Amino acid sequence: MRTVNKSKSVVIVILALFMVSSLQAVSKRGTTAASFLEIGIGARGTSMGNAHVAVVNDVNSLYWNPAGLALMNKGEVSFIKTNWLAGIDFNNVSAAFPMGSLGTIGMALTSISVDEMKVRTIDQPDGTGEKFGATDMSATLGWGRNFTDRFSFGANIKYIEERIWHMKASSVAVDLGTTFRSQFKDVKIGMSVSNFGNKMQLKGDDTLIEVDVAPDQEGNNSRINAHLDTDYWSLPLTFRVGVAADVLNIPHAKLTLALDAAHPNNYSESISVGGEFNLMDMAFLRAGQTFYLDDVDEDGNQYSPEEFSVGGGVNILINRNLRFKLDMAYSDWGILSDTKRFSLSLEF
DSSP states (O other): OHHHHHHHHHHHHHHHHHHHHHTSOSOOTTOBSOGGGGSOOSHHHHHTTTOOTTTOOSTTHHHHOGGGGGGOSSOEEEEEEEEOGGGOEEEEEEEEEEOGGGOEEEEEEEEEEOOOEEOOOSSOTTOOSOEEOEEEEEEEEEEEEESSSSEEEEEEEEEEEEEETTEEEEEEEEEEEEEEEOSSTTOEEEEEEEEEEOOBOOEEGGGEEEEOSOTTSTTSOSOEEEEOOOOOBBOOOEEEEEEEEEEEEETTEEEEEEEEEEEESSSOOEEEEEEEEEETTTEEEEEEEEEEOOEEOTTSOEEOOEEEEEEEEEEEEEETTEEEEEEEEEEEOGGGOEEEEEEEEEEO
16 A cells, blocks of 8 residues: 555656646747757667657666566667758667666766867858857656556756857756556556756857957957856757557567657647557568647747658577667658657667
8 A cells, every 4th residue: 555655656746746737838949958858769669650658668768668678678878870950960878787676777968069160250150260169968867666566756856068169058957757558458558758967058168259348448348258147048848748559469560559649848748649569579660650739930820740650670689688779760750851860779
């Protein structure tokens, strides 16, 4: 009974955080920092159209739902390298290790970067001879544990940093998640709150200016060093809730369908649907689509963007204790073209 009460308390906390996030203005597109935190990690989840919060049970739980760490029976290490939109280089390495009754611990390092560009000014539009770059990164430490045979809870703490030329912003955030396996045909329910943390503010030498604090007085220092203030920006707080079920489960084959709803603080709400066909735990086919609820563009017009994804994967048993996993995802972003993502994992 005490464990059940703990489970209820955790669910109440997550729902309370969702209510806090819901109080923020709707459709605040482009008004948060560290937007790279919204890029889905792992080809399996993205190929299912991001319908993954109730499905995930591997090392990529560190992104989708930290409670999924508790569902891992073996350790796993994952490597991801992706040419993202607009020439952005996206990289991730993750690892998770079951620790018996203590639960499962995980860690991840994510970074994005762009090629160096010329520094241009109004007086020197062709370049000053200098170059600048931009890099974002996050380091995550996570934990998940089964509290009953049906209820799991997980949490992450992460350090977030953004850099551009001589400027830097940083913050600390937490993620919380739960999974619950119901008695009705083992339907799974998942919830997560991601990136609940402090606001970020860019600071550095690029805001350095010289000012005359008393221009009407003679003999004073007219070149006092000062800094322009930059604003504080919130993190991309996102609440996800989803359900998943094995609608087909026969010897050597399984079909899983999933449905997710997401509420971010910087965009419109979305609904994601996806499916995964599992053949003998060796070959996988996946597809999914995300539907964004009506949003308003710069001209005040209503529109509903969509994102379609498809992919697959193979699991190769190298020996009794080592399995190699390769997953691929293709996503169509419409006017932004498409992306191809690959994930390499070792399960041991």
